[in-house]
Amino acid sequence: MKNTILNKLILSSLVFVSFSCTDKYLDINSNPYQPGDLENDDYALGSAMTQLAGCVVSPDVNTAQFTDCLLGGPMGGYFADSNKGFSATISNYNAKNDWTRVFLVSDKVIPVLYGNLNSVKIVSNNTGNPVPYAIAQVIKVAAMSRITDTYGPIPYSKIGEDGKITIPYDSQEEVYNKFFEELDNAIQVLSENQNALLVSTADYVYGGDVKKWMKFANSLRLRLAIRIAYANPQKARTIAEACIDSEAGLITSNDDNASWKYFGTITNPLFEAVRYNIETSGGDTHAAADIICYMNGYKDNRRASYFEKASNGNYVGLRRGIDITQSSIADNFIDYSTVKISASDPIMWMNAAEVAFLRAEGKAVFDFNMGGDAEGFYNEGIRLSFEQWGADGADAYMADEENVPETYVDPFSGQSYNEKLSTVTVKWNEGATKEEKQERIIIQKWIANWMLGHEAWSDYRRTGYPHLIPATADGNKSGGVVDSNKGARRMPYPAEEYSSNLNNVNEAVSKYLKGPDNMATDVWWACKK
Secondary structure, three states, rough: OOOHHOOEEEEEEEEOOOOOOOHHHHHHHOOOOOOOOOOOOOHHHHHHHHHHHHHOOOOOOHHHHHHHHHHHHHHHEEEEEEEOOOOOOOOOOOOHHHHHHOOOOOHHHOHHHHHHHHHHHHHHHOOOHHHHHHHHHHHHHHHHHHHHHHOOOOOOOOHHHEEEEEOEOOOOOHHHHHHHHHHHHHHHHHHHOOOOOOOOOHOOOOOOEHHHHHHHHHHHHHHHHHHHOOOOHHHHHHHHHHHOOOOOOOOOHHHHHHHHHHHHHHOOOHHHHOOOOHHHHHEEEEHHHHHHHHHHOOOOOOOOHHHHHOOOOOOOOOOOOOOOOHHHOOOOHOOOEOOOOOOOEEEEOOHHHHHHHHHHHHHOOOOOOOOOHHHHHHHHHHHHHHOOOOOOOOOHHHHHOOOOOEEOOOOOOOEEEOOOOOOOOOOOOOOOOOHHHHHHHHHHHHOOOOOOOOHHHHHHHOOOOOOOOOOOOOOOOOOOOOOOOOOOOOOOOOHHHEEEEEEEHHHHHHHHHHHOOOOOOOOOOOOOO
16 A cells, blocks of 8 residues: 555646636635545545645635735835736735735635645555655645744644634744754654655655655755844754754755746746736736846846846836836836746745855854855855856856946836945955845845745845835835835734634734734844844
8 A cells, every 4th residue: 555655646636717816816716725535545645745735835826926926026026016906015015904814814825734734644644654744744834934934923833634723823933943843853754764756746846756855854944044043043053054964965956946846737826927917017017126126237147037128128127115006107017027937837945046045144144064165155056046047157247246236217207216226246255244245145045036035025034135125105105104115024914813813813913023913013033133
C-alpha cells in the first residue's frame, strides 16, 4: 500500500471559475476546494497536496487579485491600481472590508488549508509514510506566514482540523516560534526519508523530489529568521546559523527555486487578474513607478522580462497611492507599462537569489555566520537573478558605481516626485556603513523578488528599504491615520472577527498588537529603530 501511494498518486481534477473583481467577491465565489474522498487514498492525497499548494497564492483569480495584485504588489512597490472605478483601495488606505479581509475571512484560505492538511495527515497515517505530511507542514508555514505578516497576531496554535478561527489569537512572536518548530520537525522527517519519491503529478512544485523540499524548508526557515532579526536578535542568529549548518542545504541554484508549476489546464490567476478590463484601461494593474524608476536608473536588463513597454517605447511606471479617478491619468492608463506575464507562468514562492541576499544581509548587517562574505553573496544574488530571468550583462551591472534610480515624472499629468529615491549605486562597497549595506542589499533583493509582493512589503516594513514613492496628498484617503512616507504597516482585522470572535479579537488588539487596529500600527517584527 505504501508503494502504491508513492507511485500511483492520481490528481483529481479541479475546476476554477473566474469572476471580475467586485465588492460581492465572497458571495459570487463559492469554495471549490474540499478535501478529497478519503475512501481512496490515491485521489485524496493527490487532490489535497495540490489544493494545499494553492493556499500560498490561490489559483482562484479573485482571491489572488485581492491578496497579491491589490495588497502585496502595491504595498511592496511592484504594482499600481489602474481601474478608475476603484475609489476605495488599499493603496489609498481607505479600502473596504471586502478588500482587506480575504486572508482571514472564515470560509477562505485557512479552512481550505487545514481541511486538506488533515486529509494528508490521514493518508500519511494510513500508509505509514510521513513524507507527504511533512511537505504539507512546509506548505502550511509558507501560506500562514503571509497571513500573520499581513495582520500581526492571528489565530494559529489553537486552529483545529476544521480550520475554524473563532478561537483565541496567538501573539505574532508565538506564531513565529511555532513556525520554527514546525519547519524543524518537517526538515527532520524529510532528512530521514530523503530518498523517498513522490510521483510528479502529486507535486507541482518539485516533481516529487524530497531533497529539494528539504532545501526549500530550510531556506524558508532562513527567511523567517532574518525577518525577526530586530525583534529577537539572539533567536534570529541561532536559527539563521543553524540553517547554514543544516544538512538539508539551501536553495543555491535556480533549478531548486520553489514555484508552483500547475498552470497548463488552468490559467495563472495573476495573469488574469492584472488583465481585468484590459480593453478599456490596459488592465486593473500596471507596473508601479517605484520599481521602474529604480530599474530605469540602473539600466537594468531584466526590465524586458518584467514589463511591457509603454506606448512611447519606454518603460513608464504608474504611481501608486494617487487619486486614480483623475481624468488626466485615468484616461491614459493604457499607455503605461503593464506587467509581463503569461497564462502558463508558474507562481514563484522563493528563488535562489533571495537566499543569497538573505545570507548577505545576515553577514553584513547582523554579523551572523552565513558561511561566506557579504560581497560574495550579494554578487551571487545578482548573478542568479539575471540567470533566472534570462538577462545578460550581470557583470557590467555589478560593476556600476555611477547610476542611481531616476526621479519620477508622470508623462500625462506632469506630476513629479522630485526627491531622490536613493543615492546608492549597484557596485558593492565594503567600506560603507551597515545602513548603506542594508539598503544596497535590500534594493537588489527587491528587484530580484519581482512579483513576490508580500515579501517586498515585509522587507520594506522591517528595514525601511527600498525607499518608495509616497502616496500623494489626494491619494492618501486615510483621514490622517496612515503616514504616506511610511505606508500601510498592516491590514485591519475583518469586520467578521468583531461579530463572530469579538472577545478574542479584542484581547489580541489590547494584549498583542500594541496599537489600534488600523493600517498604521506596526507588526511585531517591524521594530527597527
